[in-house]
Amino acid sequence: MSPAPLLSLVIFVPWAGALLLASLPRMGARAGRVLALAFSLSTIVLGLVALGSFDCAFTGYQFIERHAWISSLNVHYHLGLDGLSLLLVLLTGLLAPASLLASWRTERDPRLFGLLFLLLQGAALGVFLALDFFHWFVFWELSLIPAYFLIKLWGGPKAAPAAFQFVIYTIGGSAFLLLGFVAIFAATGTLDFVQLAALGADGTLVARLATLGGFWPQAVFLGVLLGLAVKVPLFPFHTWLPPAYAEAPTGVSMFMTGVMSKMGVYGFLRLLWPLFPGPLHAAAVPLVWLALGGVVLGAYAAMRQTDLKRMIAYSSVNHVSYCLLALFAVSAATGRSGLTSEAAAAALSGALLQIFNHGLSACALFYCIGVLEARAGGRRGLGDFGGVQSAAPIFAGLCAIAMFSSLGLPGLNGFVGEFLIFRGVWGLLPWAAVAACLGLFATAFFLITFWQRVFHGPRAGAAAGGFADVSGPDIAVLAPLVALMFTLGVLPQLLTRLFNPLITVWANHLPLP
Amino acid sequence: MSLLPWTIYLSLAGAVLALAAGRRSPAAARWAALGTAAGAWVLALAGAARFVPGAGLQTLADAAWIPGLGVRYHLAADGISLTLLVLTGLAATAGVLFSWNVSERAGEFFALFLTLVAGVYGVFLSADALLFFVFYEVAIVPKYFLIANWGSTNREYGAMKLALYSFAGSSMVLAGLLWVYAAGGGHGFGFAELAQAAASLSRHQQIVIFAFVFFGFATLAGIFPLHTWAPTGHVAAPTAASMLLAGVVMKLGAYGCLRVALPLSPVGFAYWHATIGWLAVVGIVYAGLVALMQEDLKFVIGYSSVSHMGFVLLGIAAATPQAVSGAVLQMFSHGVIAGLLFAVVGRMVYDRTHTRRLADLRAMPLYRLLPFAAAVFVIAGVASMGLPGFSGFPAELSILIGAWRTVPAWAAVAALGVVVAAAFTLRAIALGFFGRQEAPASPGAAGAHAQAIHLEPITLAEKAGALLLVGATVLVGLKPDLLLDWINPALQSPLLQAAMKAVAP
Amino acid sequence: MNPSYQDLFLALLPETLLLAGALLALGLDLTVFRRRSAGQRLRLALAVAALAVVAAGLAACLGARGPVFGGVLVLDRFAVATRVAVLVLTLLALGVAWGASVPGQPAEYVAVVLFAATGLILMAAAQQLLLAFLSLELASLSLYVLAGFDRKRPESAEAALKYFLFGAMAAAFLLFGFSLVYGVTGSIELPRIAEEISLRGPDPLLMVAIVMVLVAFGFKVAAAPFHLWAPDVYQGAPATSAALIASASKLAGFTLFGRLLWTGFRGAAGPAGSLAGGAGWIPVLAVMALASLLLGNFAALAQSNLRRLLAYSAIAHAGALLLGVISMGQSGPAPLFYYASTYGLATVGAFGVIAAAERGGRCQDIADLAGLHRRSPLLAACLTVYVLSLAGIPPLAGFVGKLAVFSAALHLGGIACPAGLLAILAIALSAVALYYYLIVLKQALVAAPAAGAGRIAVAPVTALALLAAAGLIVWFGVDPQQLLGLL
Numbered sequence A: 001m002s003p004a005p006l007l008s009l010v011i012f013v014p015w016a017g018a019l020l021l022a023s024l025p026r027m028g029a030r031a032g033r034v035l036a037l038a039f040s041l042s043t044i045v046l047g048l049v050a051l052g053s054f055d056c057a058f059t060g061y062q063f064i065e066r067h068a069w070i071s072s073l074n075v076h077y078h079l080g081l082d083g084l085s086l087l088l089v090l091l092t093g094l095l096a097p098a099s100l101l102a103s104w105r106t107e108r109d110p111r112l113f114g115l116l117f118l119l120l121q122g123a124a125l126g127v128f129l130a131l132d133f134f135h136w137f138v139f140w141e142l143s144l145i146p147a148y149f150l151i152k153l154w155g156g157p158k159a160a161p162a163a164f165q166f167v168i169y170t171i172g173g174s175a176f177l178l179l180g181f182v183a184i185f186a187a188t189g190t191l192d193f194v195q196l197a198a199l200g201a202d203g204t205l206v207a208r209l210a211t212l213g214g215f216w217p218q219a220v221f222l223g224v225l226l227g228l229a230v231k232v233p234l235f236p237f238h239t240w241l242p243p244a245y246a247e248a249p250t251g252v253s254m255f256m257t258g259v260m261s262k263m264g265v266y267g268f269l270r271l272l273w274p275l276f277p278g279p280l281h282a283a284a285v286p287l288v289w290l291a292l293g294g295v296v297l298g299a300y301a302a303m304r305q306t307d308l309k310r311m312i313a314y315s316s317v318n319h320v321s322y323c324l325l326a327l328f329a330v331s332a333a334t335g336r337s338g339l340t341s342e343a344a345a346a347a348l349s350g351a352l353l354q355i356f357n358h359g360l361s362a363c364a365l366f367y368c369i370g371v372l373e374a375r376a377g378g379r380r381g382l383g384d385f386g387g388v389q390s391a392a393p394i395f396a397g398l399c400a401i402a403m404f405s406s407l408g409l410p411g412l413n414g415f416v417g418e419f420l421i422f423r424g425v426w427g428l429l430p431w432a433a434v435a436a437c438l439g440l441f442a443t444a445f446f447l448i449t450f451w452q453r454v455f456h457g458p459r460a461g462a463a464a465g466g467f468a469d470v471s472g473p474d475i476a477v478l479a480p481l482v483a484l485m486f487t488l489g490v491l492p493q494l495l496t497r498l499f500n501p502l503i504t505v506w507a508n509h510l511p512l513p
Numbered sequence B: 001m002s003l004l005p006w007t008i009y010l011s012l013a014g015a016v017l018a019l020a021a022g023r024r025s026p027a028a029a030r031w032a033a034l035g036t037a038a039g040a041w042v043l044a045l046a047g048a049a050r051f052v053p054g055a056g057l058q059t060l061a062d063a064a065w066i067p068g069l070g071v072r073y074h075l076a077a078d079g080i081s082l083t084l085l086v087l088t089g090l091a092a093t094a095g096v097l098f099s100w101n102v103s104e105r106a107g108e109f110f111a112l113f114l115t116l117v118a119g120v121y122g123v124f125l126s127a128d129a130l131l132f133f134v135f136y137e138v139a140i141v142p143k144y145f146l147i148a149n150w151g152s153t154n155r156e157y158g159a160m161k162l163a164l165y166s167f168a169g170s171s172m173v174l175a176g177l178l179w180v181y182a183a184g185g186g187h188g189f190g191f192a193e194l195a196q197a198a199a200s201l202s203r204h205q206q207i208v209i210f211a212f213v214f215f216g217f218a219t220l221a222g223i224f225p226l227h228t229w230a231p232t233g234h235v236a237a238p239t240a241a242s243m244l245l246a247g248v249v250m251k252l253g254a255y256g257c258l259r260v261a262l263p264l265s266p267v268g269f270a271y272w273h274a275t276i277g278w279l280a281v282v283g284i285v286y287a288g289l290v291a292l293m294q295e296d297l298k299f300v301i302g303y304s305s306v307s308h309m310g311f312v313l314l315g316i317a318a319a320t321p322q323a324v325s326g327a328v329l330q331m332f333s334h335g336v337i338a339g340l341l342f343a344v345v346g347r348m349v350y351d352r353t354h355t356r357r358l359a360d361l362r363a364m365p366l367y368r369l370l371p372f373a374a375a376v377f378v379i380a381g382v383a384s385m386g387l388p389g390f391s392g393f394p395a396e397l398s399i400l401i402g403a404w405r406t407v408p409a410w411a412a413v414a415a416l417g418v419v420v421a422a423a424f425t426l427r428a429i430a431l432g433f434f435g436r437q438e439a440p441a442s443p444g445a446a447g448a449h450a451q452a453i454h455l456e457p458i459t460l461a462e463k464a465g466a467l468l469l470v471g472a473t474v475l476v477g478l479k480p481d482l483l484l485d486w487i488n489p490a491l492q493s494p495l496l497q498a499a500m501k502a503v504a505p
Numbered sequence C: 001m002n003p004s005y006q007d008l009f010l011a012l013l014p015e016t017l018l019l020a021g022a023l024l025a026l027g028l029d030l031t032v033f034r035r036r037s038a039g040q041r042l043r044l045a046l047a048v049a050a051l052a053v054v055a056a057g058l059a060a061c062l063g064a065r066g067p068v069f070g071g072v073l074v075l076d077r078f079a080v081a082t083r084v085a086v087l088v089l090t091l092l093a094l095g096v097a098w099g100a101s102v103p104g105q106p107a108e109y110v111a112v113v114l115f116a117a118t119g120l121i122l123m124a125a126a127q128q129l130l131l132a133f134l135s136l137e138l139a140s141l142s143l144y145v146l147a148g149f150d151r152k153r154p155e156s157a158e159a160a161l162k163y164f165l166f167g168a169m170a171a172a173f174l175l176f177g178f179s180l181v182y183g184v185t186g187s188i189e190l191p192r193i194a195e196e197i198s199l200r201g202p203d204p205l206l207m208v209a210i211v212m213v214l215v216a217f218g219f220k221v222a223a224a225p226f227h228l229w230a231p232d233v234y235q236g237a238p239a240t241s242a243a244l245i246a247s248a249s250k251l252a253g254f255t256l257f258g259r260l261l262w263t264g265f266r267g268a269a270g271p272a273g274s275l276a277g278g279a280g281w282i283p284v285l286a287v288m289a290l291a292s293l294l295l296g297n298f299a300a301l302a303q304s305n306l307r308r309l310l311a312y313s314a315i316a317h318a319g320a321l322l323l324g325v326i327s328m329g330q331s332g333p334a335p336l337f338y339y340a341s342t343y344g345l346a347t348v349g350a351f352g353v354i355a356a357a358e359r360g361g362r363c364q365d366i367a368d369l370a371g372l373h374r375r376s377p378l379l380a381a382c383l384t385v386y387v388l389s390l391a392g393i394p395p396l397a398g399f400v401g402k403l404a405v406f407s408a409a410l411h412l413g414g415i416a417c418p419a420g421l422l423a424i425l426a427i428a429l430s431a432v433a434l435y436y437y438l439i440v441l442k443q444a445l446v447a448a449p450a451a452g453a454g455r456i457a458v459a460p461v462t463a464l465a466l467l468a469a470a471g472l473i474v475w476f477g478v479d480p481q482q483l484l485g486l487l
Helices: A006-023 A029-052 A083-102 A110-129 A133-142 A144-154 A159-188 A193-201 A204-210 A216-231 A241-247 A250-275 A277-303 A308-333 A341-375 A393-407 A413-428 A430-455 A472-490 A493-508 B005-024 B026-049 B079-098 B106-125 B129-138 B140-150 B155-183 B191-199 B203-221 B229-236 B239-264 B266-292 B297-318 B321-353 B358-362 B371-384 B392-406 B408-433 B443-452 B460-478 B481-490 B494-503 C005-011 C013-030 C038-062 C077-099 C106-125 C129-147 C154-185 C190-200 C204-221 C229-236 C239-264 C281-301 C306-326 C334-358 C377-391 C397-411 C418-446 C460-478
Strands: A062-070 A075-081 B058-066 B071-077 C066-068 C073-075
Touching (some): A006 A029, A006 A062, A006 A110, A029 A083, A062 A133, A062 B481, A075 A133, A075 A193, A083 A250, A083 A341, A110 A133, A133 A159, A133 B392, A144 A159, A144 B371, A159 B392, A193 A250, A216 A250, A216 A277, A216 B408, A250 A277, A308 A341, A308 A413, A341 A413, A341 A472, A393 A413, A393 A430, A393 A472, A413 A430, A413 A472, B005 B026, B005 B079, B005 B106, B026 B079, B071 B079, B071 B129, B079 B106, B079 B239, B106 B129, B106 B140, B106 B239, B129 B140, B129 B155, B140 B155, B140 C418, B155 B191, B155 B229, B155 B239, B155 C397, B155 C418, B191 B203, B191 B239, B191 B494, B203 B239, B203 B297, B229 B297, B239 B266, B239 B297, B239 B494, B266 B297, B266 B408, B297 B321, B297 B392, B321 B371, B321 B392, B321 B460, B321 B481, B321 B494, B358 B408, B371 B460, B392 B460, C005 C066, C005 C073, C038 C077, C038 C106, C073 C077, C073 C106, C077 C106, C077 C239, C077 C460, C106 C239, C129 C154, C129 C204, C154 C190, C154 C229, C190 C239, C204 C239, C229 C306, C239 C306, C239 C334, C281 C306, C281 C418, C306 C334, C306 C397, C334 C397, C377 C397, C377 C418, C397 C418, C397 C460
Antiparallel strands (some): A062 A075, B058 B071, C066 C073
């Protein structure tokens, strides 16, 4: 009996849900919300099924589906799962229902909201599972359209220009990404990631591109880089992010920071590094500087925000830049003294952990801010609150845990990832690690400030009147996230076992000096 | 396969039938027209189903017409023709569905429409260059009257400009063809014979002749800077005419370039292809930028058509098999998408709101009043952006690959065009359909305002037309092989191979 | 072989029948029909005339062939085809006259029409200078009279006078030219003249003579720069007369002069296939063609009067037809004949529509056609066919005519020769022409009728004539071989 197409199901079940919602325009609000949530939960269910039969020791792709599709462009419908993708599928499976629950009280057209959200979810999953550029790009671009409408139609007062900027920026980057792959296809005749990775590893790809002459080979690399950099975002291509995250409705901000930014990082790991190891190495040091810029400047910018959402938005730039810092440091150190496979392995596993952990913590933080905003009637400034802790202690407690996880307090999940990244980068590029510490300090500063101004002290601002404590949906969202934060803080092996063999392979393939 | 010439005859018969039926009632004319258009489409599909892809044109009919002038009534088809025949049938049927509300002089409207369709079918089936030209010209006069009689903004000016530009372009073609025929000894107007005749001329003469013929056809395809008739004319035209004009008739020009001009003189093509490619990419970006500045929604779409045709011309100029097959696929894809866009703007929106100005539409907003129209426009818009999943993406991807191989800079500029397309499309969607979101100053006023605008619901005919077109773009987007399996073998024909090899060996 | 008067009579049977018809019409009108109303007299005269024309046509088709009376006439295929075509055009003009406004003296009018037709068909067959002149004058004089027949309008008299003055001057040139030719070659028969020229070689005096002949030619067919009479005559003459002048006279004129030039003066033709220098009448024709094409098309753009527009378009078409004459040497008369005859059909039809529309009100300006599709769908449909044929839109006959002529012109030497270049220019100018033709059609088919403009009733016979003309145009367009294959 041929195995069920698990991965296709993962992607298309949410889309089936979207289609169902679209075809029943008379559905009631409650039924619409419930249906959307049900389909959204399918991902974690299927993800756990995959986890159950996942062989951690096998470093290739599992659950492969490959069918011929467009013969004249040598395109195949190719899906596959390895440790990295599984990590991201599980993350999406967790954060998507949480994001939907965050918008449980949306009055306006919840059916349409759920429909668009399911489309977005399916597209994100597709990005993580596709192994051929054609449909990978389909999913990559398709995610933009539901995101655009979600921001524009349910967002804040300046949502329209923020959404527009977000889409155009990303499409601008994607156009160069597309161009890069056009060139790659022209040079190699294939768009399959597995084949291209093999060509990249033995240098054939770069050699073939070099036949173009002139500056075109570098342009191809830069094109792919640009397309991915805009999505993460890498400093200085991040300017679309703060307005978009701030204006988006809470659930959408959660999903964007938790999952969509990881699409970019995934792209770096799956595409840019395997295909262009040489050019990446050549460009690594400037890229390290850019990553550092994101780390440090992101954190400092967060410090100066009074709008809580923008603060966490900048903080996202900071946290995601750590992942990139690790990757670029590994690439920069390739072939130089200082590169040991332990340092590289540490950096890389730290980056992967950080992907998951930042997803959890940022998502939770946005949720908490959403709660604050809802209780305060739309205000979310730093000075609009005071002494929430005494008014809503449980809520404050949960929020505190999320904050400390983001900060990287030992015992919580955030620490492990950041620690490994620092340890790895220190071993590879010591000066970069030192510079990144500045970001740590700034992060600590603004998070503590957040705590102090909003939760601590006498009740003031919105908390002066009644401030309800956590309700049902709040618990449903925050409790699992917080529980995971604790669990993974103490038992990070639960995650690392998924991708350690993969990291070992990656680290071992690096040319040591 | 031999059913295919009947698409022409059926359409002409339908034109006469519609004219007669129009004397009784507009409804009779409509049904006659629908039956004819759908029937011709079915014939095209049936012929396509039996088609065995091969390298050359497969003859359907061949008889002497004007022996004294060497003109034969020679009809033939290959994979490229078939793709476009199917497109024509689809666009014609959808066009009739979207014209269901035409009641003034309906018989004449549908008669002119079906004559235009017959001319288009004839062009795609012609294998004799002069017969090609005859059908091409047959299409010009109905265009003028459709726009001048039933059109909207500036219709008389738009109609005249469109007709004169088309005619001027076709005059250039005629001059070139006659010159080759006469100078080469004049045995006939078949494509191979003309190529032979041209080959006997001097290089300088071939270059001039190629310029005449190619740019004559390219005028109808909307090449920069000879494109200005297109936005004016298409905006002025009534909905069904816009759908057909932007969707199919512009493709006549590109098809002429591919079928007549390229095989005629590979030498000339090799000389001119760089210019053509640069004009194409400039057109893509320029038209896109102009579209970004428009205040009238239909003008946005008019200019977007010019931008998309730029891709087709780029594919032809790049001349690799990938690029040319992408160009043909883009012809199909844009035909469907342009049809959708004009249908929504013209029929669903303008016929109800009587305005196309973005400033007015913004205040409505339409996604609440006409959710079906908004959804269809979003789908058409993202397809027009070249979003993967719809038919535009595989086409543009193939063209970019081909362009990259020939002149990488073309691909880079064209990619820029993609971004500009995203910008103006998104602007049109946002302003046109998803206007104000903020709460009104006083709830009562907004409620009254929203209620004061009562728009008729979307009719069944419109829904059917929209679903046909959306289905086509999604189907081809997900499985472009359906068409590529026809197109790619056709590119192996010796004439096209000679032209392509002259540029990209 | 001795020329036989019996042969001559048989050959000239068509002419005889026409004259008999004219006299019969006059006679009957004078005696039997005297008391009838003007309209009835007109119709009766027309009936007689129609019978005569049909009989003449049959006689022409079935009659003699070959040279007649020692070469004075020649009834080759070209001549016979032209004769039949002229008679068809005359018949159509008569049909148009049925429904037009009644002239002051109906029978006389019809008689003069038949006289004109006689002259025209004789022109088609003439192969001798004297006969050529005679037939030309017969036709021209009759046409002058026809132009001035509407005594209620001063424009008609002015038209006739201008036509006469110009025509007389042209006739003078022609006669002078002919005498010079006789002086130089010693013969008035075209084949002999041709032999003499080829023996003698080019001769300055001969060139002068030929140029004078060309002046008359230009006048007759309204080619620039001898076109000045055309706009005024087309505007002033009664519609039916204008129909005849514009169509049949042009066809016959081209036939006559084509034959004169190619059968007679072939040796002095000059280079056809190259732009290189060389004396001859072909370069002169080329210049005339250039002038006509440019002037005709661009002047027509500025016209607001429908008839003047048709006049200038006639000048433009004359330019194209001159190309047909230039290429006649190599490609034969088929392209020229096809173009001229189908042009004639379209013009007869166009003026027929004007004549019919005049019954319902004024029809001088283009704006007077407004809303024709409502006032008379028949007239609008027929007008569409005629105008589109003039514009050269397939699948109508005008297109094939242009195609044939331009093809033949390019055959001479590609664009390295003047005819080829002119063909390209003519193709380019056809875009200009489309503009003013579409303006006319726009008024007829798009614009709304003027206030107070009512329906136009069209007499059945006129309707039949118009439909026949339109039908022929469509038929010859779709199946041109019928006509092209005749020659």
